[in-house]
Amino acid sequence: MVxxxxxxLLGLEDLSKEEIELILERADxxxxxxxxxxxxxxxxxGKTVVLFFFEPSTRTRTSFELAAKRLSADTVSISANTSSMxxxxxxxDTVKNIEAMKVDIIVMRHSASGAPHLLAKxxxxxxxxxxxxxxxxxxxxxxDMFTIKEKKGKISGLKISIIGDIAHSxxxxxxxxxxxxxxxxxxxxxxxxxxxxxxxxxxxxxxYDIKEAIKDADVLNxxxxxLERQKSNLFPSLxxxxxxxxxxxxxxxxxxxxxxxxxxxxxxxxxxxxxxxxDGPYSVILxxxxxxxxxxxxxxYLVSQKSK
Amino acid sequence: xxxxxxxxxVDPGNKREGVFDILIADxxxxxxxxxxxxxxxxxxxxxxxxxxPGLIDMHCHLREPxxxxxxxxxxxxxxxxRGGFTTLCCMPNTQPPIDNQGVVEYxxxxxxxxxxxxxxxxxxxxxxxxxxELTEIGELKRAGVVAIxxxxxxxxDSEVMRRAMEYSKMFDLLVISHCEDINLSCGxxxxxxxxxxxxxxxxxxxxxxxxxxxxxxELARLTQARLHIAHxxxxxxxxxxxxxxxxxxxxxxxxxxHYFSLNExxxxxxxxxxxxxxPLRTQEDIEAIKxxxxxxxxxxxxxxxxxxxxxxxxxxxxxxxxxxxxxxTALGITLKELVETKIITLSQLVxxxxxxxxxxxxxxxxxxxxxxxxxxxxxxxxxxxxxEKEKIVSKSKNTPxxxxxxxxxxxxxxxxxxxxxxxxx
Ligand SMILES: [Zn+2]
Numbered sequence: 001m002v003x004x005x006x007x008x009l010l011g012l013e014d015l016s017k018e019e020i021e022l023i024l025e026r027a028d029x030x031x032x033x034x035x036x037x038x039x040x041x042x043x044x045x046g047k048t049v050v051l052f053f054f055e056p057s058t059r060t061r062t063s064f065e066l067a068a069k070r071l072s073a074d075t076v077s078i079s080a081n082t083s084s085m086x087x088x089x090x091x092x093d094t095v096k097n098i099e100a101m102k103v104d105i106i107v108m109r110h111s112a113s114g115a116p117h118l119l120a121k122x123x124x125x126x127x128x129x130x131x132x133x134x135x136x137x138x139x140x141x142x143x144d145m146f147t148i149k150e151k152k153g154k155i156s157g158l159k160i161s162i163i164g165d166i167a168h169s170x171x172x173x174x175x176x177x178x179x180x181x182x183x184x185x186x187x188x189x190x191x192x193x194x195x196x197x198x199x200x201x202x203x204x205x206x207x208y209d210i211k212e213a214i215k216d217a218d219v220l221n222x223x224x225x226x227l228e229r230q231k232s233n234l235f236p237s238l239x240x241x242x243x244x245x246x247x248x249x250x251x252x253x254x255x256x257x258x259x260x261x262x263x264x265x266x267x268x269x270x271x272x273x274x275x276x277x278x279d280g281p282y283s284v285i286l287x288x289x290x291x292x293x294x295x296x297x298x299x300x301y302l303v304s305q306k307s308k
Numbered sequence: 309x310x311x312x313x314x315x316x317x318v319d320p321g322n323k324r325e326g327v328f329d330i331l332i333a334d335x336x337x338x339x340x341x342x343x344x345x346x347x348x349x350x351x352x353x354x355x356x357x358x359x360x361p362g363l364i365d366m367h368c369h370l371r372e373p374x375x376x377x378x379x380x381x382x383x384x385x386x387x388x389x390r391g392g393f394t395t396l397c398c399m400p401n402t403q404p405p406i407d408n409q410g411v412v413e414y415x416x417x418x419x420x421x422x423x424x425x426x427x428x429x430x431x432x433x434x435x436x437x438x439x440x441e442l443t444e445i446g447e448l449k450r451a452g453v454v455a456i457x458x459x460x461x462x463x464x465d466s467e468v469m470r471r472a473m474e475y476s477k478m479f480d481l482l483v484i485s486h487c488e489d490i491n492l493s494c495g496x497x498x499x500x501x502x503x504x505x506x507x508x509x510x511x512x513x514x515x516x517x518x519x520x521x522x523x524x525x526e527l528a529r530l531t532q533a534r535l536h537i538a539h540x541x542x543x544x545x546x547x548x549x550x551x552x553x554x555x556x557x558x559x560x561x562x563x564x565x566h567y568f569s570l571n572e573x574x575x576x577x578x579x580x581x582x583x584x585x586x587p588l589r590t591q592e593d594i595e596a597i598k599x600x601x602x603x604x605x606x607x608x609x610x611x612x613x614x615x616x617x618x619x620x621x622x623x624x625x626x627x628x629x630x631x632x633x634x635x636x637t638a639l640g641i642t643l644k645e646l647v648e649t650k651i652i653t654l655s656q657l658v659x660x661x662x663x664x665x666x667x668x669x670x671x672x673x674x675x676x677x678x679x680x681x682x683x684x685x686x687x688x689x690x691x692x693x694x695x696e697k698e699k700i701v702s703k704s705k706n707t708p709x710x711x712x713x714x715x716x717x718x719x720x721x722x723x724x725x726x727x728x729x730x731x732x733x
Contacts, residue, residue, distance in 0.1 A: 133508050198503070
């Protein structure tokens with residue numbers, strides 16, 4: 001079994017198959033804690049975790065906060081908007097200030113791709129990427145993988161379709177790296193305007209045909225569609241998007257009977273997913289949320305092994 | 309008097325190449341002969357070394373007036389000297405921009421006080437570089453601009469560009485085009501493709517450059533004006549220019565050392581020192597640019613020296629400024645990538661870094677002539693040097709070439725008749 005050696009968790013592209021498996025195994029043992037009446041272990045007692053969110057995200061922040069608290073860490077939550085940075089303080093200045101407070105782990109969400117990488121180079125504390133721009137969102141992909149493994153018993157050999165705005169999705173990128181490293185066959189599906197350039201070099205299949213993406217898939221991971229993309233002419237209207245790519249019961253007729261429906265949330269009901277599907281029997285969306293805490297506990301635990 | 313003995317002179321403008329002695333008196337070259345025996349106050353032994361005319365950069369950003377924290381005419385002069393440049397043409401994207409006679413005069417006056425090297429301003433094509441209204445091009449020319457360009461911005465309106473080119477013809481003034489379709493590149497941070505997709509950074513498709521190169525070549529065909537394409541970065545642009553030259557369109561072009569030495573993969577890890585516009589492209593583009601330099605499609609190697617402070621580079625990739633400093637490394641990179649690899653000869657290097665830029669902007673420079681002020685460099689190609697942040701003399705340190713070992717140590721620089729760099733013992 002491999003040991004965790006990294007100071008940070010910045011993305012799944014950088015991790016080996018074994019490191020990803022290690023996180024998932026740790027998450028398995030931490031999930032059990034969440035089911036106890038007293039959901040707390042002393043693993044990170046005396047450590048300070050800063051939740052540093054430059055983009056609003058109640059969901060991911062709460063998940064990390066609960067994960068840290070269940071490990072007995074002290075947590076501080078800082079929400080900054082990029083506008084407060086315009087006054088001349090750079091990201092590095094802000095972060096240096098936080099580091100001067102002697103924290104152990106910084107969990108960071110930022111709208112700029114690569115912002116956590118800049119941070120990781122600057123500070124001694126461990127940095128966990130909680131989503132950077134259009135780059136990666138490793139803990140989301142890890143919890144997706146954890147959920148798939150829990151439901152299907154494995155990842156290797158499964159056919160997984162990721163549907164929606166692949167070009168701008170950090171969830172898609174992290175899922176692509178993680179799933180393919182663990183041996184899944186990944187298909188991405190969306191209109192060509194939302195498929196990134198150079199996709200042919202990614203280890204995935206591409207289709208613009210939603211039926212094709214649904215047909216043999218064991219898992220459909222449906223991405224949230226950002227309403228502002230319509231303004232940049234990436235698709236003509238939400239209505240047309242929903243017609244072509246929105247997953248509803250009609251389209252699900254093409255799916256395997258045991259297909260899993262996943263969504264990283266928050267959901268645009270009636271756009272990328274119909275309410276019947278989101279709340280239906282195939283949906284594991286709420287289990288993803290539960291598993292998110294276990295996975296984040298595992299990540300916090302592993303990076304803390306490295307941080308002083 | 310200064311006597312320089314035994315150096316290997318490379319002066320393609322005079323078709324002179326070989327071992328010569330050079331005698332300087334009162335700042336002027338008075339003799340260039342195979343063997344000069346004369347008492348001089350100062351004797352420089354240049355045996356085994358190369359003597360090249362001082363380099364001419366027809367595209368740099370010196371930031372004065374406006375951003376003196378990034379660079380000044382003085383610091384830029386020194387950076388130039390360290391890189392072997394004795395003539396710089398500075399782009400008009402200053403604050404205020406060089407879009408009127410006053411700023412042109414300011415630069416000439418300030419540089420007269422500094423007095424180290426020649427600095428020639430390039431004027432803006434349009435007022436405030438907004439791409440809308442032409443500047444007083446005739447006035448700018450009279451004030452001494454050597455070309456016009458809105459560099460940093462593309463003149464998006466084809467009608468405005470057409471009129472600028474047509475009008476400049478009457479002064480035989482060069483129009484330098486920064487080719488970028490800003491609707492296509494809008495918000496882009498690096499070359500569009502697999503690497504930008506991995507990094508989650510918005511891409512700039514290569515067509516943002518090639519579409520505008522094609523447009524401007526057609527406008528040059530229409531207007532018969534002299535067009536110079538700045539910082540060519542794509543293989544398609546090289547091919548378009550090659551065809552246009554065959555068809556007799558009056559076009560010249562330049563590229564910069566980073567476009568034939570670095571590809572987009574150097575950005576992996578979010579290296580902001582590799583963030584530049586046009587963006588670093590692919591290995592295929594590098595090969596095409598080298599071929600363009602070899603066959604003469606690309607006439608000039610310019611630096612596009614674009615200084616930015618640490619504060620502007622040491623930040624999130626999307627926030628970081630575009631640009632690379634290049635004055636101090638251009639010769640070394642060119643020697644390493646093009647001369648050592650035998651893509652061009654040293655004499656062709658002098659053509660592309662001295663002779664052609666002088667010809668294209670129409671300055672009477674670029675050769676080592678008897679009766680003219682000494683303006684050349686003495687280069688030791690047996691030595692190499694390492695690019696180190698502490699040793700950079702430009703005010704800004706934004707270079708992707710840190711820790712590169714480059715061939716060719718510049719031992720002496722003579723500019724405007726004076727020895728501005730050299731051993732003082
Ligand atoms: Zn430019």
